[in-house]
Amino acid sequence: MNDVIKIAQMAKDSAIKAQGLLTEIKNFALNKIAVALEESKNDIFNANNSDLETAQNDLNNGKITLSAFNRLRLDENKFRDMVQGVRDVAALNDPVDSVVWSKNIAEGITLKKVTCPIGVIGVIFESRPDVISQIVSLCIKSSNALILKGASEAVNTNKAIFNTILNVLNSIEEFPQNMINMLYSRDDVKLMLEADSYIDLIIPRGSNSLVKFIKANTKIPVLAHADGICHIYIDEFADIKKTIDIVIDSKCQYPAACNSVETLLIHKSRLCDILPKLVDKLVENGVKLLADSSIVSICNKVSLACEDDWNREYGDKILSIKTVNSLDEAINHINKYGSKHTDCIISENDENAEKFMSLVDSSGVYKNISTRFADGFRYGFGAEVGISTSKTHARGPVGLDGLTIYKYKLYGNGDIVSDFVSGKRKFLKD
Amino acid sequence: MNDVIKIAQMAKDSAIKAQGLLTEIKNFALNKIAVALEESKNDIFNANNSDLETAQNDLNNGKITLSAFNRLRLDENKFRDMVQGVRDVAALNDPVDSVVWSKNIAEGITLKKVTCPIGVIGVIFESRPDVISQIVSLCIKSSNALILKGASEAVNTNKAIFNTILNVLNSIEEFPQNMINMLYSRDDVKLMLEADSYIDLIIPRGSNSLVKFIKANTKIPVLAHADGICHIYIDEFADIKKTIDIVIDSKCQYPAACNSVETLLIHKSRLCDILPKLVDKLVENGVKLLADSSIVSICNKVSLACEDDWNREYGDKILSIKTVNSLDEAINHINKYGSKHTDCIISENDENAEKFMSLVDSSGVYKNISTRFADGFRYGFGAEVGISTSKTHARGPVGLDGLTIYKYKLYGNGDIVSDFVSGKRKFLKD
Numbered sequence: 001m002n003d004v005i006k007i008a009q010m011a012k013d014s015a016i017k018a019q020g021l022l023t024e025i026k027n028f029a030l031n032k033i034a035v036a037l038e039e040s041k042n043d044i045f046n047a048n049n050s051d052l053e054t055a056q057n058d059l060n061n062g063k064i065t066l067s068a069f070n071r072l073r074l075d076e077n078k079f080r081d082m083v084q085g086v087r088d089v090a091a092l093n094d095p096v097d098s099v100v101w102s103k104n105i106a107e108g109i110t111l112k113k114v115t116c117p118i119g120v121i122g123v124i125f126e127s128r129p130d131v132i133s134q135i136v137s138l139c140i141k142s143s144n145a146l147i148l149k150g151a152s153e154a155v156n157t158n159k160a161i162f163n164t165i166l167n168v169l170n171s172i173e174e175f176p177q178n179m180i181n182m183l184y185s186r187d188d189v190k191l192m193l194e195a196d197s198y199i200d201l202i203i204p205r206g207s208n209s210l211v212k213f214i215k216a217n218t219k220i221p222v223l224a225h226a227d228g229i230c231h232i233y234i235d236e237f238a239d240i241k242k243t244i245d246i247v248i249d250s251k252c253q254y255p256a257a258c259n260s261v262e263t264l265l266i267h268k269s270r271l272c273d274i275l276p277k278l279v280d281k282l283v284e285n286g287v288k289l290l291a292d293s294s295i296v297s298i299c300n301k302v303s304l305a306c307e308d309d310w311n312r313e314y315g316d317k318i319l320s321i322k323t324v325n326s327l328d329e330a331i332n333h334i335n336k337y338g339s340k341h342t343d344c345i346i347s348e349n350d351e352n353a354e355k356f357m358s359l360v361d362s363s364g365v366y367k368n369i370s371t372r373f374a375d376g377f378r379y380g381f382g383a384e385v386g387i388s389t390s391k392t393h394a395r396g397p398v399g400l401d402g403l404t405i406y407k408y409k410l411y412g413n414g415d416i417v418s419d420f421v422s423g424k425r426k427f428l429k430d
Numbered sequence: 431m432n433d434v435i436k437i438a439q440m441a442k443d444s445a446i447k448a449q450g451l452l453t454e455i456k457n458f459a460l461n462k463i464a465v466a467l468e469e470s471k472n473d474i475f476n477a478n479n480s481d482l483e484t485a486q487n488d489l490n491n492g493k494i495t496l497s498a499f500n501r502l503r504l505d506e507n508k509f510r511d512m513v514q515g516v517r518d519v520a521a522l523n524d525p526v527d528s529v530v531w532s533k534n535i536a537e538g539i540t541l542k543k544v545t546c547p548i549g550v551i552g553v554i555f556e557s558r559p560d561v562i563s564q565i566v567s568l569c570i571k572s573s574n575a576l577i578l579k580g581a582s583e584a585v586n587t588n589k590a591i592f593n594t595i596l597n598v599l600n601s602i603e604e605f606p607q608n609m610i611n612m613l614y615s616r617d618d619v620k621l622m623l624e625a626d627s628y629i630d631l632i633i634p635r636g637s638n639s640l641v642k643f644i645k646a647n648t649k650i651p652v653l654a655h656a657d658g659i660c661h662i663y664i665d666e667f668a669d670i671k672k673t674i675d676i677v678i679d680s681k682c683q684y685p686a687a688c689n690s691v692e693t694l695l696i697h698k699s700r701l702c703d704i705l706p707k708l709v710d711k712l713v714e715n716g717v718k719l720l721a722d723s724s725i726v727s728i729c730n731k732v733s734l735a736c737e738d739d740w741n742r743e744y745g746d747k748i749l750s751i752k753t754v755n756s757l758d759e760a761i762n763h764i765n766k767y768g769s770k771h772t773d774c775i776i777s778e779n780d781e782n783a784e785k786f787m788s789l790v791d792s793s794g795v796y797k798n799i800s801t802r803f804a805d806g807f808r809y810g811f812g813a814e815v816g817i818s819t820s821k822t823h824a825r826g827p828v829g830l831d832g833l834t835i836y837k838y839k840l841y842g843n844g845d846i847v848s849d850f851v852s853g854k855r856k857f858l859k860d
């Protein structure tokens with residue numbers, strides 16, 4: 001048996017005990033972790049400097065990108081947010097042991113649907129060491145055991161943060177041993193993905209290619225999104241001002257985000273009024289435009305798009321534009337090329353908007369509002385586990401409740417099925 | 431591209447359109463299917479007789495078991511239940527397009543969490559042809575596309591039932607083409623399990639080995655339970671009469687059911703009072719008993735159990751009995767050997783019961799009530815998609831809502847994220 005399986009087994013044992021953790025104990029631990037992180041700040045920054053030194057060489061040699069280097073670097077702001085994030089999770093409602101509903105199925109027999117933790121969560125993340133305290137906090141609050149695997153270039157920072165947290169948990173006797181665990185070797189990822197007898201849910205935090213690799217290589221349910229190919233459809237009945245405001249915000253406010261728009265679909269009837277104004281504004285904002293031939297033929301500020309452009313997440317100030325003949329064509333295009341993330345219709349026609357929102361098969365369907373709102377914090381969840389484009393378990397921005405499932409508690413008083421089969425007793429109707 | 435992938439692709443296209451099906455149309459179709467099945471009764475029974483003739487040879491040659499032969503046979507009762515089942519699904523509430531919650535995240539911005547179909551459901555079932563109409567009804571009602579694969583020994587019956595249903599759907603123009611599909615070849619199962627780009631959820635209906643095979647061979651989420659190793663723990667504070675009633679019902683009322691009890695755990699303090707009476711009653715009911723050495727040494731009506739007995743689903747009038755020294759030992763035993771299906775504590779001590787129900791990691795945790803209650807109909811769901819022992823999506827008896835997920839609908843009026851980042855506007859607090 002390899003070490004990863006041993007750790008996963010111990011995490012599973014620990015998960016059973018963690019189910020009984022009281023809210024007060026969990027919040028006490030979280031607040032103590034926040035203090036401990038503050039107290040270990042120097043050690044954590046020293047460890048980060050050591051990682052940055054190695055990374056600087058890799059950067060100079062072209063082995064890593066500047067953005068990867070920047071993600072690795074802790075600074076005062078990131079550290080403050082990291083610590084505040086732990087306190088914020090402490091302030092959230094406990095997602096566990098909450099009665100979803102309760103009813104009497106027969107006289108004297110009460111059925112309760114009650115939330116409970118999932119069990120063992122596996123999180124595989126790249127570079128950003130500030131993710132650790134966030135993930136650990138969410139798992140503590142939801143009473144799940146955790147196996148973390150961070151990037152090797154952040155190994156010293158990860159160790160410093162993780163050990164600070166582990167020391168706190170080890171000092172609180174109510175916390176089961178091995179509830180949180182950290183793996184450091186790249187080879188461990190493969191072993192984690194095979195540990196489907198022990199790990200109940202995998203959450204990758206990182207690039208599209210990381211997410212795709214993980215989805216392709218495990219039978220464990222994965223909570224994530226790979227691509228974020230978001231669309232805005234400018235309907236026949238779109239308002240010009242709203243269109244310009246929303247498109248500029250969706251593309252330019254933070255182009256690297258997964259909820260930024262990548263493709264505009266425009267109803268053919270709006271090529272003459274909305275399109276020229278919108279193109280001017282986009283170009284003014286430094287956006288490079290690629291469009292179909294009918295748009296290229298009437299507008300000299302755009303280049304010709306190829307088929308591949310409808311499939312691309314630019315993550316940059318680039319936008320593809322396509323003419324559609326109808327609402328149906330827009331819906332079909334999005335369902336074919338989209339990534340089930342977030343798609344918006346701009347329209348003053350409620351019927352068109354409702355049709356779009358019903359038939360576009362995405363986790364977020366928007367009407368007259370920027371795609372950049374797709375975010376757990378903006379939705380008011382108080383925390384974001386990730387954004388999921390799966391079709392089961394959890395979808396869209398996932399809050400703390402995405403780390404829970406439910407069990408049925410049935411309370412009787414010596415009741416037997418025979419009495420119901422014989423007709424002596426009857427189940428209650430709703 | 432093979433035929434199964436083509437069918438799966440077409441089902442996926444159809445699933446998009448099925449999202450827009452109105453409740454009235456779905457119910458109209460279901461009631462029309464019920465009538466059509468009644469009208470095709472002779473054809474269906476003729477087809478079944480033809481399957482039974484072949485199966486009779488297989489039975490004589492020992493190729494199939496008597497119970498498989500009986501599952502294949504339609505009779506008046508099964509047929510009536512089958513038709514009534516379709517009408518019952520028509521009478522259920524529509525699980526789609528129901529607003530889970532709705533809130534204003536900022537002034538003028540409304541977020542709605544709305545239920546929607548999952549997409550394409552794959553169902554692989556053994557022998558029982560009466561399953562078809564049930565599964566099709568549930569998928570129609572939840573607006574999901576469906577790919578069915580039945581057992582080859584029921585091919586004629588399956589075709590007769592399926593074609594009757596298909597004719598009805600084809601006669602209603604609102605129903606998208608290829609919403610329900612049927613595969614007949616054994617080789618198609620493997621291809622279905624690989625179609626993870628098209629099929630969103632697999633539901634196996636059949637033996638433990640079928641479920642295990644499917645779980646081991648697909649990346650598609652599986653809604654099912656493999657084993658049903660249910661426990662009853664007789665606590666230090668158990669009531670004798672309740673214990674005897676519940677244990678007899680849980681073991682004898684229908685021993686082949688997955689929610690029948692397979693292992694009793696008894697607190698050491700109750701070996702002298704409860705055990706002898708319980709053993710007498712079980713033996714009287716024809717139950718064969720296997721127990722640990724401490725029980726064998728004081729009771730001559732039981733045989734010695736081996737380690738393997740704690741892992742076995744007998745599905746028959748056989749019961750294993752183990753002494754435990756404490757509630758904790760009972761909890762640990764169940765979490766180690768159980769199947770996360772349904773486990774019960776018999777106790778008059780509320781604290782012990784709550785601890786058991788909190789720490790036993792099963793989809794159903796019961797207090798003083800027969801394990802045989804674990805059933806979607808008994809829970810009042812009006813339908814049962816299956817019983818799930820997974821840790822994500824759906825758990826325990828799963829009703830129609832297990833075939834749904836949700837999307838977020840966000841309604842704005844030209845709102846942009848920049849205004850919130852700049853501080854010009856603020857999100858509302860809960």
